[in-house]
Amino acid sequence: MPAPAAPDPGEVPDNDLVKRCQAGDTRAFDVLVSRYRGRIYAMTHHMIQNETEAWDLAQEAFIKAWRALPSFKMDSAFYTWLYRITHNVVYDWLRKRKLQADGEFDDSRTEHRIAAGAEAVPRGDPAPDTALKNAELGRRIQSAIAKLSPEHQQVILLREVDGMAYEEIAAAVPCSLGTVMSRLFYARKKLQELLKDCYEHAA
Amino acid sequence: MNTPPEDYELLRWLDGEMNDAEQDAFEARLAADPSLQAEAALMKRLSSDLRSHLPAEMPVPYADFFNSQIQVRLAQDENVQPSPAVSGGWFGWLRLPWLTTAFATAALVLAGLVAWQNSTTAGGDELVHSIYVPKAGVQARSFHSKDARATVLVLDGLEDMPADRKIVGFNISHGEVDEALAATTLFDDHGRAVAVMSKDARNQPLLLTTTNPRG
Numbered sequence: 001m002p003a004p005a006a007p008d009p010g011e012v013p014d015n016d017l018v019k020r021c022q023a024g025d026t027r028a029f030d031v032l033v034s035r036y037r038g039r040i041y042a043m044t045h046h047m048i049q050n051e052t053e054a055w056d057l058a059q060e061a062f063i064k065a066w067r068a069l070p071s072f073k074m075d076s077a078f079y080t081w082l083y084r085i086t087h088n089v090v091y092d093w094l095r096k097r098k099l100q101a102d103g104e105f106d107d108s109r110t111e112h113r114i115a116a117g118a119e120a121v122p123r124g125d126p127a128p129d130t131a132l133k134n135a136e137l138g139r140r141i142q143s144a145i146a147k148l149s150p151e152h153q154q155v156i157l158l159r160e161v162d163g164m165a166y167e168e169i170a171a172a173v174p175c176s177l178g179t180v181m182s183r184l185f186y187a188r189k190k191l192q193e194l195l196k197d198c199y200e201h202a203a
Numbered sequence: 204m205n206t207p208p209e210d211y212e213l214l215r216w217l218d219g220e221m222n223d224a225e226q227d228a229f230e231a232r233l234a235a236d237p238s239l240q241a242e243a244a245l246m247k248r249l250s251s252d253l254r255s256h257l258p259a260e261m262p263v264p265y266a267d268f269f270n271s272q273i274q275v276r277l278a279q280d281e282n283v284q285p286s287p288a289v290s291g292g293w294f295g296w297l298r299l300p301w302l303t304t305a306f307a308t309a310a311l312v313l314a315g316l317v318a319w320q321n322s323t324t325a326g327g328d329e330l331v332h333s334i335y336v337p338k339a340g341v342q343a344r345s346f347h348s349k350d351a352r353a354t355v356l357v358l359d360g361l362e363d364m365p366a367d368r369k370i371v372g373f374n375i376s377h378g379e380v381d382e383a384l385a386a387t388t389l390f391d392d393h394g395r396a397v398a399v400m401s402k403d404a405r406n407q408p409l410l411l412t413t414t415n416p417r418g
Contacts, residue, residue: 026277033270038260046257051264059269063276138256145257159218160253166220181211188214191249199245 011035014078021069029069033062036079039162040086046161047090047153049146057093061086080172083158087172091150137198144194152187155180213239217246373397373412 012031020028040061045054065085072081145153158164158172169180192199215221216229233239263269341360375397378389386401399411 026274029277030270030274033273034266037263037266037269041263042258042261045261055264055269058263059273059276062273063280066273066277067280137252141252141256156253157257160250161257161259163259166218181214184218185210185214188246188249191253192245195249195252199248 015074018069018072018074018078021066022072029062029066032078036082037062039079040082042161043083043086043157044090046142046145046157047150048093049142053093057089058086061089064089076171077168080168083162083172084174087150087154094150140195140198141191144191147194148187148190152183152190155183156187156191159184213243213246217243217250 014032014035017028017032021032037058041054041058044057044061045051048054048057061082065082068085072078145156148156154173155169158169164172166177166180170177173180175183212221212225212229212232216226216233221229233243341358343356343358345354345356373389374391375389376392376394378387380387384401386399388396389398389400391397397412401409401411
């Protein structure tokens, strides 16, 4: 299972940077921002599906993290803690925008889509029809993710995108292992249902 | 949500959350159950597609600006000095790729900014500039002369420029802030607008000039 916050050899460990941040070193925080901005932005983008809003929310998450750093006890990985803050920032934003209705989301959120699947298209110029189908599946997946509730989005993204283990997800949310499994089960069933025709046609 | 334990078994198997004994037992069950095999295959494919189409990391647009804006907010919120190499403010636009170092130097040596400063500060000579420096080795300093009614920004440590590089400077007489448009227009001695600083639809810094800064 990939460790979300594992630094490369030679990198200053997160905890060392966190300690410097807690002493008021904004340059140390800048290093942490550079280290995790791509992941945090990806997460906000997957949840919001709007490039500008995702950019702003990712920035807001880092700012809130800075403010909360004095109380961070380092009893979890920095990224796990940062992710929890990010989720709360996005969740608050969604609530304010009243995009949530009975656990499902307004489809208008999917109006601003990234070039779905662009990074997933295999190298080597696939045949145009394959590329089109791939892009269409990407759009459908984005749309299906957007229809999940924030809680179900959260666990499926942590599991499938960040590759977190159940225990790590439980710590990030936070919730019990049973809740993680329950939400993952529901999220996958819901996605299966929403993407049913994609797989039927492909079968 | 109540779900039968056997559904969690499939879930845990897919996600590699089983120990060896549990895995062996589940795979024996899987081998004997075609419908479970079909369900497992579908779930595996869904996982694979999700990973393919939802990257764990995405390039952040204007990544440097992303960082510098955070530093600005921290400085504003916490009343701390931003780090020397990464500070921010109005001049954040200077790190845009289309703005060359030469133009940065020329544009920064602006005389006669005081009128604009007066419009943004109460004291006139108390303005504290927040300067974004695009290169770590470059030091920025600013001098304000109330008598000369001028502010000079100096960048030390810039690389040498080719002798044939054309440099254009602007003499700014005064500036006007349009809060509705979130734009500042800078005027020369003749009252001509020479530059407009604003933000684009993506909230990114935008500089429009009536003169080609590259000559």
